[in-house]
Ligand SMILES: NC(=O)C1=CN([C@@H]2O[C@H](COP(=O)(O)OP(=O)(O)OC[C@H]3O[C@@H](n4cnc5c(N)ncnc54)[C@H](O)[C@@H]3O)[C@@H](O)[C@H]2O)C=CC1
């Protein structure tokens with residue numbers, strides 16, 4: 001008899017924080033995974049598992065040994081805790097994929113911690129995965145079996161878009177998509193401050209700006225055009241957008257944004273070096 005696949009064997013999650021919750025919500029929301037097939041362990045705060053259980057119907061793992069039967073092990077702990085969590089998991093791994101959400105932690109480091117007992121999947125999600133509108137960049141190690149790869153991609157797609165990349169692109173994608181919501185929010189903060197100076201209340205400004213951002217993203221997607229093209233469409237000759245963009249150009253905004261992305265990617269690389277032994 002063929003061995004049951006990843007989906008039938010269920011998921012074992014280490015860590016019950018916000019990423020674990022986003023993942024659980026995504027994979028159970030539309031029935032991709034039955035919640036009773038999801039088992040969770042947490043180091044502290046046992047009430048977190050009770051919360052996840054009440055909200056989504058997942059259950060607390062009876063013991064770490066339960067991991068052996070799972071089709072997928074998810075490591076949803078802070079980067080600094082990944083080494084310990086994987087060392088603790090290693091004896092129970094039986095070749096099922098181990099998926100990590102930890103920013104900056106390389107596949108080679110994780111492989112070392114688990115004594116190469118399972119293929120490792122390194123991901124970089126962003127915060128909108130919490131509402132199933134995220135982007136998750138994913139790098140597989142070459143040991144992954146084709147069917148496991150498909151199943152992992154299917155599960156991650158429940159959280160939004162998925163982009164497969166070589167691991168060498170992870171630092172750059174961390175800057176672009178992982179930190180990206182932070183950068184867009186910084187620009188929105190600046191627009192909110194300017195709106196306050198123009199006499200809007202914070203609440204009014206936020207409602208107007210959030211819908212402007214969401215609507216712009218929606219139209220870019222619906223029409224399939226580039227940001228430069230959409231900008232050209234809203235820019236009347238000598239009009240208001242033209243005046244504003246000219247001020248942005250004069251202040252060197254494109255250079256500032258490029259410097260921000262470079263700084264973030266460099267920092268991701270530096271943080272990653274901590275785990276390279
Ligand atoms: N929150 C976010 O926006 C994003 C998070 N990530 C990554 O997701 C990972 C998890 O982040 P959060 O969910 O925000 O962290 P969190 O701190 O909310 O949750 C981590 C949980 O894991 C538990 N834990 C730690 N070591 C453990 C162990 N050995 N065994 C069992 N449980 C253990 C902790 O007690 C805690 O409850 C991080 O590696 C982070 O880099 C990546 C992208 C975005």
Ligand SMILES: O=C(O)[C@@H]1CCC=N1
Nearest residue numbers: 103174177178179180
């Ligand atoms: O700021 C950070 O380091 C993490 C990685 C991507 C989003 N937050």
